[in-house]
Amino acid sequence: MPRDHRPSDDITTVWEPCGSCWGQRVIWTLHRHGGRLHREACPGCLGVGQRAVIVAA
Numbered sequence: 001m002p003r004d005h006r007p008s009d010d011i012t013t014v015w016e017p018c019g020s021c022w023g024q025r026v027i028w029t030l031h032r033h034g035g036r037l038h039r040e041a042c043p044g045c046l047g048v049g050q051r052a053v054i055v056a057a
């Protein structure tokens with residue numbers, strides 16, 4: 001039996017800054033052997049800087 005996948009009027013999707021990188025898209029970490037910092041894509045937002053949040057009305 002097919003399901004009805006129409007969007008609901010009670011649910012809205014909004015974008016907000018990532019809570020892990022604060023919207024900067026990268027996280028700076030130390031090298032394993034010490035010394036300089038290097039950039040890595042944020043694991044929370046995968047480098048997008050934002051995340052989708054579903055808000056129910």
